[in-house]
Amino acid sequence: MEEQDEEEASGSEVSVCLQKITITDYSEDDYQYEEVSADDEFSLQEGDEDLSEALQAIQEQAEDARILASKPVLTSEKSVSEVPEAMDDFFCNFLVSLGMSRTLDCFQTEWYELVERGAFTAKDIGLVPTVYTCNQQLKAENMRLREDLDNYKRAANKAKEAFLKMQKERDFHRMHHKQAVQEKNRLLCDIKRLKAHYASYEPVLKQLTEKYQTALRQKMLTSLERDRAVGQVTGLQAILCSLESGCALQIPVKKAGRECERKKGLQGSTQKALQEARQQKMLDAGPAKDSEKKRYPKDSEFPVDSQVNSYIAPAKVCSQSLEHGEYKLEKTLKLHDAAVSCLASHPLKDMVVTGSDDHLWKMWALAGGSIIMVGEGHTDWVSGCCFHPSGTQLVTSSGDATVRIWDLSKEGCVLTLKGHAQAVWDCSWHSCGDFVASASKDSTSKIWDVNSERCRYTMRGHKDSVSSIEFLPFSNIVLTSSADKTLSLWDARTGLRVCTFYGHLHPCNHATFSPESNMIASVDTCGVLKLWDVRQADPIQSVDTGPRSANQVAFDYSGHTVAVASSDGAVKVVQPGLAQLHSLQGYGETEVQSVAFHHLAERLLSGAANGTVCLWTSEASVLSMEGTA
Known part of the structure; x- marks a missing residue:
């Protein structure tokens, strides 16, 4: 076994x-x-126990x-x-x-x-x-280990291939990096050589630039002096003729009053003539009170209202050429770092002044857009600007509650007028050049005498901020618009309100006279443009340019076209006689705050909140130029 x-x-x-x-x-x-059963296996009998x-x-x-x-x-x-x-x-x-x-x-x-x-x-x-089980487990473990070994071998081969590939890429990029470094070093050497080369030209360029700026400034000053001399000669000739003929004294058209040389005590031809006429009148009427003579001896005399509006003849000439004209964008100029709040065209030259929220005003050439002069002095945003009728001086208003007068020939401020309690929104110069009007947020407007450097009248009557102010050309009438939804006409000689225009349902932002002085255009915060008959004080026509606010309005020199600066980023051109409304898009969504026509009636200018000014040219002027050519 x-x-x-x-x-x-x-x-x-x-x-x-x-x-x-x-x-x-x-x-x-x-x-x-x-x-033997389990129960009886160890059972004991009672007898044998x-x-x-x-x-x-x-x-x-x-x-x-x-x-x-x-x-x-x-x-x-x-x-x-x-x-x-x-x-x-x-x-x-x-x-x-x-x-x-x-x-x-x-x-x-x-x-x-x-x-x-x-x-x-x-x-x-x-x-x-269990030997079989152990052998099977060992065999399975051996097979698993072999599979793991094969997987590791494959992973190692892939890693080796990837490593070799990355080494090749590294060598390739290293080579290119060396080439780029060499190229960079070569370019740096070239740049240094070019800088050294051009550095020798910098003194010459600086001298040429200074000469150019000096020549340009001298040219402008010479032109201004020439215009001033021509105005003085014209005024003297007119006074001489009037004195010889014994006729009543007439104020020459566009003749400025006293030049801005108050510190030297000089006077212009207009004020000399007015003083001579006043003295003659006093001699005829008898001696005046000594208190009135000694109190304000430098006060200017308001001109008579019988002057002829010189804008009527040019308006008739321009009316036919601009009836069917539409405007196209000519160029866009970046002039300020903040919003352009006001525009003013020089009355005699191709120059424009812009005021901005950056506390500066700039005078620049209309042809190329080059800056001619920069005015620094206001401590807050510049809200309004207006040229002297002769073009030799400029008045500006600001949020610092002051009005400043600038002499362009002296390139500086010669007079600061203080009296408003809050920001000054707008300013305007009388056609005689001796008076300035200002409108303020304190609900008042003032008439300033440039010669005596004081406020002659404070016009009270509006219940809210006075948004704009403007003299009627060749007259003593002043137009104001207010946030109380009304327009008012004032007599600058007395400071009293003559007439009030009711019709706007929203606060008024701006109002202006037409060149012929028979019509008023006004705009409000909802974009409503209203045209008023000055003689009847009633609205003639109402045009909705909204729904955004209309900030400023301007007549062209024909009086048949009105431009509106809108907050929706467009300039609205309205031709009331033809019932046409055109929208000029040039700013996108940027708010347009100011608009003005060039004095030659060939271009429309608009200023926006991004500090740019757009120049628009009418198709009628382009066609006329092409026909002339």
Whole structure:
């Protein structure tokens, strides 16, 4: 039996662990053992019961309990392959797998007989691992490791290829970097050489620039002096003719009054003539009161209202050429760093003055846009500007509650007028050149005497801020617009209100006279444009250019076209007689704050909140120029 087991074990592919057992002679007899049940295995009969047998039975039961307790118990936490297998089960499974049924019967008979007899203990029997399971686990682990090895090899090959590729790219970029550094060094050398080359020209360029600016300024000053001299000669000739003929004194058209040299005590021809006429009148009427003479001896005399409006003839000439004209954008100039709040065209030259929220005003040439002069002095935004009728001086208003008069020949401020309690919105110069009007946020407007440098009249009557003010050309009538939704006409000689215009439903932003002085145009915060008959004080026509606010309005020199600066970024051109409304787009959504026509009636100028000025040219003027050519 032992040899057969060894042969079978050696012939098996799986190595097993065998235990050598010696079989006694009594196992070979033909004795038939009876089956004993578990309940009757150690039962004792009452008659044969003794102390020794009872103790032996107790010991055997304790030994069986210890053996059962020492056997491992399968739990759900461990798999079947992980639980060790008993020795007898191993042999039984082994013999069953080989089909050795007779050997299996003999083994079971002898094994369980020895166990029942107590020849084997639990320690002797022991446990053996499942060799097949271990081999399968090792084989699976080996296959898994081989797969991991193959994967690692492939990953290593890919990493090697990527590394080689990155090395090539690195070398390529390193080469290009070296080339770029060399090119940069070469360019730096060229730039240094060019800077050194052009640095030798900078002194010459600076000298030429200074000469050009000096020549341009000298040219402007010479032109202004010439115009002033021509005006003085014309005035003297007119006075001489009037004195020789003995006729009443007439004020020359566009003749300025006293030049702005108050500190030297000089007087212009107009004021000299007025003083001579006043003295003659005083001699005829008798001596005046000494108090009136000594109080304000430098006060100017208001001119008579019988002057002829010189704008009427040019308006008739221009009316036919601009009836069907539309405007196109010619150029855009960046002049200020803040919003352009006001515009004024020089009465005799192709020059324009713009005021801005950057506290500056600039005078520039209309042809090329080059800056001729910059005015510094206001401490807040510049709200209004207006040229002296002779073009030699300029008046500006500001948010600093002051009005300043600038002498262009001296390139500086010669007079600051203070008296308003709040910001000054607008200013205007009388056609005689001796009076300035200003409109303020404090609900008042003032008439200033340039010669005596004082406020002659404060005009009160508006219930809200006075937005704009303007002299009627060649007259003593003043037009004001207010946030109280009304327009008013005032007599500058007395400071009293003559007439009030009612019709706007929203605060008025600006109002102006037509060149022929028979019509008024006004705009309000909802974009409504109204045209008024001066003689009847009634609205003639109403045009809606909204819904955004209309900030300023201007007549062209024909009186047949009106331009409106709108907050929607467009300039609205209205031709009331033809019932036409054109929108000039040049700023996008940027607010247009100011608008004015050039004095030759060829261009329209508009200033916006982004500091730019647009120049618009009419098609009629272009066509006329082409026809002349």
